[in-house]
Amino acid sequence: HDTGQAHLIADPPPRRAAGTPDADVDAPEAWDVTAGNAVIAVLDTGVDLSHPDLAPNLWVNPGEVPDNGLDDDGNGYADDVHGWDFAEDDPVPQDRNGHGTHVAGIVAAVAGNGLGGAGVCPGCRIMVLRSKLDLAGTLEAIAYATRNGAGVINMSFGDGSFSRLLRRAIARAGARGVLVVAAAGNQLGDNDMRLVIDEDGDGAPECCPTYPASYDLPNLIAVAASNHADRYGYRTGCAIRNGEVLPRCAFTNVGHDSVDLAAPGVDVLSTFPSGTYEVLDGTSMAAPVVAGVAGLVRSVHPEYGPVQVRNAILNSVDRPDGLRSWWNAARTELMPGSFTLTDGRVNALRALSGSPDARIARSDGTIAGARRIRRVAEGRVAWPEDANDVYRKRLIQGRRYRVLLDVPRRKDFDLFVWEPGTLEIWQCWSPGTPCKLVASGVRDRGEDELVVFRARRTGTYYFHVNAWFTRGPYALRVARR
Secondary structure (H helix, E strand, C coil): CCCCCCCCCCCCCEEEEEEECCCCCCCCHHHHHCCCEEEEEEECEEEECCCCCCHHHCCCCCCCCCCCCCCCCCCCCEEEECCCCCCECCCCCCCCCCCHHHHHEEEEEEECEEEEEECCCCCCCEEEECCCCCCHHHHHHHHHHHHCCEEEEEECCCCCCCCCHHHHHHHHHHHHCCEEEEEEECCCCECCCCCCCCCCCCCCCEEEEEEECCCCCCCEEEEEEECCCCCCCEEEEEEEEEEECHHHEECCCEEECCCCCCECCCCEEEEEECCEEECCHHHHHHHHHHHHHHHHHHHCCCCCCCCHHHHHHCCCCCCCCCHHHHECCCCCCCCCCCCCCCCEEECCCHHHHHHHHHHHCCCCCCCCCCCEEECCCEEECCCECCCCCEEEEEEEECCCCEEEEEECCCEEEEEECCCCCCCCCHHHHHHCCCEEEEEECCCCCCCCEEEEEECCCCEEEEEEECCCCCCEEEEEEEEEE
């Protein structure tokens, strides 16, 4: 609830900063309609189960008798009263890190108890799923949440590894009525692009795209971070010099096709272990804001499926002017553009009456939205709002094909050809993922891209044009050689 008041910041000095009035999600106004009653699973590092601002709002498994060592409800987990610890394989998902507790408080900290603050959905219940955030634990946690009644799963984590198994698990959860909310990432990257950013120096790229946020699934919402001035997320304490934002202080990932909207994720005060509170930054803090809003929507509209909840949220965003610019590729200046699907910041009150119908057309920059090409296609790509165009064509096994991308002078476009069975563009580079890339053309600025190959099997191939941080028209030609 931003009245322009001074607030603590995550990266002092200074110790405090002031926001812009009404740069908020209108949560108190939404609470006049509902405080929520949905079950929201927090898949994270666990939760401080005894925190006084969280304990009353923990989900309680109605079929389980506490501490009797038995699996009373027959779900495969004994004494799982509040969830499960998939890291230690026990029924006590206690947080030893702090991250999950902070996220849980943003979702559903208790309101009106005189402590700390209130979560976005203060009447919702928190299902606690502790994991090492490895693939095996995450898959099992998603299955648990789906089978045990969660309507929303918050995933405030991610990296650059594409996983068919994780994508399939999220899709299956959607088929069973579950909405997934994921953090877009904190690498100052664009999830519409293939960018190798090894932020922690471990030799593995954390970005971009960042998964699970970047999976093109209808039951998933990807969330960027905004701040107290309704601009994309930058760390307050280090950001201002002579009235200008420093690029090293900016962090949120964006992506017109792959990131849906923004939510407050800078200087967020929330619960922390040992009954305390901390102020943190990150898209990890933005995602649970949207998860809480999703809980409010599900509470008012229990008849909605996950796609309808997603539509209601995306169709009702606020669009402040500050979300119409972000950093250029070189991180040297702010530039105007369209950096998320909605160009908006979530609004809890408006989401309660938001249209559940799809009003945003499927992007032709994805495998699912690929357009058919016969021999020649003329188009235009423009970073950031239209970084990718994807075409599809059925090819015959054993035949040779020539694909030419006619690039304008001084422009830098790239060409990728993907095999049948490709689920997403950019999925090729992750360890353990079957590579569906046939060939690529990534020559220098102003040079046409040419790919010649023999089809290894009959099926639908995909021809992907990427604007490498530039814009302009092109001609794409696919022909037998």
